[in-house]
Amino acid sequence: MEQHLEREWELFSGLLAKISGYREAIGLLQWDLRTGAPRKGADVRARTIGTLAGELFRLETSDEMGRYTDLFSRPASSATLTKVQRKIVEDCRKEYERSRSLPPERYEAYTVLAMQSETAWEEAKANDDYASFEPFLQQIVAFKQEFIDYWGVKNTRYDTLLDMYEPGLTTTKVDEVFGRLRSRLVPLVQRIASSANKPKTDFLDGLFDKEQQEKFGVYLLEQIGFDFEAGRADESVHPFATGLNPGDVRITNHYLADNLISSIFSALHEGGHALYEQNIAQELVGTPIAQGASMGIHESQSRLWENMIGRSLPFWKRHFGKLQQHFPEQLARVTPEQFYLAVNKVENSLIRTEADEVTYNLHIIIRYEIEKQIFNEGLSVQDLPAVWNAKYQEYLGITPPSHALGVLQDVHWSGGDFGYFASYSLGNMYAAQMMNTLRRELPDFEELIAAGNLLPIRDWLKEKIYVYGMSETPSEIIERVTGEPLNPDYLADYLEAKYREIYHLEASE
Incomplete structure (x- = not known):
């Protein structure tokens, strides 16, 4: 790899490490919320997770991410990468293009809702009360339908969701x-x-x-x-x-x-x-x-x-x-x-x-x-x-x-x-x-x-x-x-x- 590309890869790796740090922090807060965090703090915790998720989203869709993935997707640059590095670029580019289509404030709102919804589900299940959970689920589905429109439909609307868990699946x-x-x-x-x-x-x-x-x-x-x-x-x-x-x-x-x-x-x-x-x-x-x-x-x-x-x-x-x-x-x-x-x-x-x-x-x-x-x-x-x-x-x-x-x-x-x-x-x-x-x-x-x-x-x-x-x-x-x-x-x-x-x-x- 040429010297200037090595420097660019180091900078790209720094961005990826920062993103990884945010993911770990969010994962830890989510784990805590589901394993014993005080109930009275659940709403504030959900908003905290939403704030961090919003920052993570901005990093993943930043101009910086776009520039690096564009650079290393070019044939001349890609040829200098290892197989693992090319896979990193490919996945980052796919996520960048998909997430870039979402308004950041909508993604953050969805993240907060998802945390609140999981808490509501726990209580609804314990009380056998679907009616109390139904409004949360309606909003979750509405958000997913909205996001599918932003992402673009793959064959069918449901195919778009399947691909997120099993790439290429239809x-x-x-x-x-x-x-x-x-x-x-x-x-x-x-x-x-x-x-x-x-x-x-x-x-x-x-x-x-x-x-x-x-x-x-x-x-x-x-x-x-x-x-x-x-x-x-x-x-x-x-x-x-x-x-x-x-x-x-x-x-x-x-x-x-x-x-x-x-x-x-x-x-x-x-x-x-x-x-x-x-x-x-x-x-x-x-x-x-x-x-x-x-x-x-x-x-x-x-x-x-x-x-x-x-x-x-x-x-x-x-x-x-x-x-x-x-x-x-x-x-x-x-x-x-x-x-x-x-x-x-x-x-x-x-x-x-x-x-x-x-x-x-x-x-x-x-x-x-x-x-x-x-x-x-x-x-x-x-x-x-x-x-x-x-x-x-x-x-x-x-x-x-x-x-x-x-x-x-x-x-x-x-x-x-x-x-x-x-x-x-x-x-x-x-x-x-x-x-x-x-x-x-x-x-x-x-x-x-x-x-x-x-x-x-x-x-x-x-x-x-x-x-x-x-x-x-x-x-x-x-x-x-x-x-x-x-x-x-x-x-x-x-x-x-x-x-x-x-x-x-x-x-x-």
């Missing part, structure tokens, strides 16, 4: 892979429902001390390699993970006395997100690509650790004894095999985060279809509860008895995260495809899990996925790691094989 592609998956999962669910072999689960019906749940959750995080010197675990209404930087990754969980399973698999799920964030290459820190490649790739890691490792028989043969130590009265007469069968029970249920592996994707399809209706067909916020309930009856044969167990169960819409939900099922697909390659390259995969030696698995994922951060696109990652584009058949194959064995289904059915 409703056409999602419809195709969801359709292929659904065509195999629906018959599987029907066969399981007809099976006379039902796992015994009554030992999970009692009460489980919350403090002991938390201790076991910490134990699980330690087992999968979560670095507590580079992160922490706290409690919140809805479990989440936030990566401030690879040296400060925070996760939360919730502990329900009558639901031991929820906290166990939330710990593994959020822990999977955290492992990704903690192992991003140091050379990317301070740049916009020091994060997961997409929400789908991110979810692939949380779902892989939660389900494909955490719900496996070798895992519980290794760790069930430890769980018994925390709950000797409830689990003394239970075997690891019985516990494994219980945590893999398939049944139509109301709550997405507690759904089994097979029906989980139906929960996602419901949300995906509703979001398409909101942005492509004009479905009103007022009608959401009725549409939600109707789709649950259609897809799962059950109707939520309350809004808290229905349309209010997820935090995502309160913060404006429309377009996100599809990434969960995409994550399942990515994970199954990656797992197929992982098993081939680590043939002693199950023996490693049974021995409690998860380090080789984590290191494989680190080498193949984590260190790259956002320096590659989702399609580049899945093709490099597995040798082919996204293929939903790997997930269907995995689920059919696993649940044929659990429910004693005939392979020829």
